[in-house]
């Protein structure tokens with residue numbers, strides 16, 4: 001073996017992980033389920049947003065997506081074939097409560113009931129995420145997450161799901177990437193509900209943190225041996241140059257975005273360093289901010305994809321250019337590949353907040369895969385991305401960070417939000433015309449890694 005091959009060798013990598021380490025796969029409801037108008041499902045804000053002209057790159061919706069609602073049996077079979085020991089999926093609030101509150105749609109819950117049973121029968125441990133951005137439209141019509149009543153709405157939704165599934169599911173997550181939902185959906189307008197108003201975005205963030213705390217307490221009361229977490233996306237943030245201005249901008253951005261959620265979750269309230277630029281930029285106009293309650297989590301979920309460099313265009317707050325440095329290795333998302341960044345973020349989270357456990361709740365890469373004439377998908381770039389990031393997790397564990405699991409985003413190529421179907425993240429290729437699934441080389445690589453652990 002050359003040293004390059006050695007680095008990709010799943011058997012060698014596996015020796016760096018303890019037995020019992022959770023090797024998982026991740027998805028979310030709107031991105032894979034389809035069956036948008038079936039069995040009583042209500043409309044969500046993504047059904048609405050995907051129909052706004054120009055909002056989605058290929059003009060597509062999640063109406064059909066991977067048709068997982070009907071093909072979940074085959075998909076669980078693929079998970080078993082890969083040998084995954086865990087599966088992180090989200091529940092569609094609109095399937096369970098079509099109007100967001102009020103009467104439960106039992107047929108919606110029946111689907112998740114069947115899915116959980118299929119997973120358990122296949123030896124795959126379910127991890128339920130309660131919110132992956134697809135708020136019922138009826139609740140958006142009442143102000144959505146900007147309305148403080150959402151704390152109660154979310155709590156009763158959580159209660160309903162836990163009452164039905166909590167006898168078999170012990171691993172829970174309240175929110176996926178609350179910053180993306182709040183900021184991209186309510187300040188940048190590129191995700192549902194498509195608003196562009198910073199004060200609204202910061203109210204949404206605040207209510208997410210409060211809803212997390214309230215729902216966690218309810219889950220603890222309802223689920224025996226519950227393990228509760230939340231998935232925060234923390235990419236590595238670095239100054240684009242060594243100038244004082246870029247260094248200040250990077251520190252302020254990381255505080256105004258990442259610590260904005262992490263500090264309150266760990267009982268510290270909102271961070272001063274982030275408050276200043278938000279205030280100076282007028283983002284807090286009309287917002288009365290009091291510190292939300294601490295999070296009470298068993299594990300911190302970390303979604304990690306890339307390194308973001310921050311360049312200050314001027315001395316103004318938020319006048320920052322954020323992205324990959326030119327000339328660096330990037331995925332099809334134009335995200336800078338930075339496995340050392342994953343190791344460093346893990347070390348930094350451990351040093352700063354010392355969560356009891358960290359679970360990598362998402363990591364993966366989009367590449368324009370092609371199918372070879374023999375039908376095989378030789379996605380070497382994805383194998384290399386995954387191998388280097390898994391190795392970085394191994395480095396962090398060796399340095400004493402308590403990482404207990406790793407979930408690849410994603411098992412299936414799926415609906416990549418405003419980018420539609422043209423960004424393939426799957427270990428399994430989905431031919432969206434026929435819904436045919438084909439395991440890629442990366443899926444086989446992950447299978448060998450899991451088998452060797």
Ligand code: FCB
Nearest residue numbers: 028176177180409416425
């Ligand atoms: C994350 C999302 C997930 C997926 C990946 C690529 O931000 O949580 O749904 O879109 O990015």
